[in-house]
Amino acid sequence: xxxxxxxxxxxxxxxxxxxxxxxxxxxxxxxxxxxxxxxxxxxxxxxxxxxxxxxxxxxxxxxxxxxxxxxxxxxxxxxxxxxxxxxxxxxxxxxxxxxxxxxxxxxxxxxxxxxxxxxxxxxxxxxxxxxxxxxxxxxxxxxxxxxxxxxxxxx
Amino acid sequence: xxxxxxxxxxxxxxxxxxxxxxxxxxxxxxxxxxxxxxxxxxxxxxxxxxxxxxxxxxxxxxxxxxxxxxxxxxxxxxxxxxxxxxxxxxxxxxxxxxxxxxxxxxxxxxxxxxxxxxxxxxxxxxxxxxxxxxxxxxxxxxxxxxxxxxxxxxxxxxxxxxxxxxxxxxxxxxxxxxxxxxxxxxxxxxxxxxxxxxxxxxxxxxxxxxxxxxxxxxxxxxxxxxxxxxxxxxxxxxxxxxxxxxxxxxxxxxxxxxxxxxxxxxxxxxxxxxxxxxxxxxxxxxxxxxxxxxxxxxxxxxxx
Numbered sequence: 001x002x003x004x005x006x007x008x009x010x011x012x013x014x015x016x017x018x019x020x021x022x023x024x025x026x027x028x029x030x031x032x033x034x035x036x037x038x039x040x041x042x043x044x045x046x047x048x049x050x051x052x053x054x055x056x057x058x059x060x061x062x063x064x065x066x067x068x069x070x071x072x073x074x075x076x077x078x079x080x081x082x083x084x085x086x087x088x089x090x091x092x093x094x095x096x097x098x099x100x101x102x103x104x105x106x107x108x109x110x111x112x113x114x115x116x117x118x119x120x121x122x123x124x125x126x127x128x129x130x131x132x133x134x135x136x137x138x139x140x141x142x143x144x145x146x147x148x149x150x151x152x153x154x155x
Numbered sequence: 156x157x158x159x160x161x162x163x164x165x166x167x168x169x170x171x172x173x174x175x176x177x178x179x180x181x182x183x184x185x186x187x188x189x190x191x192x193x194x195x196x197x198x199x200x201x202x203x204x205x206x207x208x209x210x211x212x213x214x215x216x217x218x219x220x221x222x223x224x225x226x227x228x229x230x231x232x233x234x235x236x237x238x239x240x241x242x243x244x245x246x247x248x249x250x251x252x253x254x255x256x257x258x259x260x261x262x263x264x265x266x267x268x269x270x271x272x273x274x275x276x277x278x279x280x281x282x283x284x285x286x287x288x289x290x291x292x293x294x295x296x297x298x299x300x301x302x303x304x305x306x307x308x309x310x311x312x313x314x315x316x317x318x319x320x321x322x323x324x325x326x327x328x329x330x331x332x333x334x335x336x337x338x339x340x341x342x343x344x345x346x347x348x349x350x351x352x353x354x355x356x357x358x359x360x361x362x363x364x365x366x367x368x369x370x371x372x373x374x375x376x377x378x379x380x381x382x383x384x385x386x387x388x389x390x391x392x393x394x395x396x397x398x399x400x401x402x403x404x405x406x407x408x409x410x411x412x413x414x415x416x417x418x419x420x421x422x423x424x425x426x427x428x429x430x431x432x433x434x435x436x437x438x439x440x441x442x443x444x445x446x447x448x449x450x451x452x453x454x455x456x457x458x459x
Contacts, residue, residue: 111279113260117237138260139281140162142345 024055112139168327177447188218196249197223213445272452307366310376332357
């Protein structure tokens with residue numbers, strides 16, 4: 001069996017593994033990876049025992065604060081975060097659901113003030129039947145994982 | 156007491172009772188110019204004549220000067236000035252801001268920008284907390300208590316924000332509820348779950364007469380045409396939740412009918428003369444409740 005890495009190893013940095021294939025680009029968006037100047041390699045539709053197909057993102061020389069990385073629990077709850085030093089995994093982090101989500105996600109309610117003013121969205125997270133719901137701090141409506149829209153960091 | 160009134164859920168049971176007690180003092184003695192050195196900004200981004208007049212009457216009885224507008228066409232909002240910028244300016248002109256705005260969550264946003272207390276006079280379909288307080292005041296005044304009452308709520312239970320806030324606020328006082336609505340407009344799941352979690356008994360029905368028997372309060376709301384995507388559906392249900400005088404035969408002697416107004420046709424005019432009708436006095440109570448909220452947000456203590 002071929003034992004070659006499909007996405008090459010990094011010396012120092014962070015590896016995000018077990019991302020659902022269809023969420024790779026959302027994760028890139030949520031972590032503002034398009035603004036990073038260090039080397040990033042990623043693969044998607046790779047074979048995975050757990051997910052069937054998975055995505056992986058490797059970011060050289062970048063280490064995330066908990067509050068930053070925990071955002072991706074919204075789209076990739078099973079993601080594994082590996083911290084790499086000198087080609088070795090020195091730390092495995094588990095994602096936890098943050099109490100609040102600031103920015104990143106758009107409120108599902110078209111009549112919400114956050115969709116009409118230049119301002120950050122703010123949500124309180126509610127975990128219900130293994131799904132995360134976001135309650136808008138402003139309009140109090142619930143945005144579910146199914147209708148989650150990421151505010152693209154491109155603008 | 157919180158620094159703003161944005162949602163009724165942020166007021167504890169004690170704070171609600173405190174506000175109602177102060178309102179009853181203002182009702183006995185309505186002309187108290189204790190805010191004569193204050194300016195109240197009344198910003199109405201959508202027309203709501205009754206709410207606006209009630210707030211301005213309340214401010215007037217407290218001696219405060221009122222500035223503001225009630226029509227977005229006369230503000231620079233239409234020229235692209237953001238709500239944020241308007242509030243940043245107005246917060247320097249006034250000691251208190253009363254805001255009515257068509258967008259959900261706008262009042263919370265305004266409270267975050269303003270450096271003076273903010274009262275939410277209705278933010279889109281979200282919250283209208285002074286309406287809830289005047290509902291509670293009317294219940295307390297007519298029934299002599301808030302605890303252990305049977306309350307029947309009729310009409311648009313799905314979108315009616317006054318209904319949702321009333322349910323939340325009454326949950327402090329061990330009520331039992333009967334909800335009467337067309338199936339399309341039944342109470343949303345999250346509120347039914349909330350009542351279950353608080354062990355508050357409730358029944359759902361589509362028969363108005365069933366809800367009248369045994370009730371202390373019959374809270375009527377209008378079924379709004381704009382809530383229906385299909386106008387045929389509206390035509391089908393609009394007559395079924397209309398209260399008529401003969402329906403009141405089996406009502407408790409002290410049962411009172413409340414309605415947030417404006418009424419369309421859900422209460423026939425003949426009911427107005429019944430001793431059960433209370434909706435016009437209910438509106439009057441709004442002034443005392445709004446006086447109580449303004450005074451307690453602006454003064455550390457209100458003496459009588």
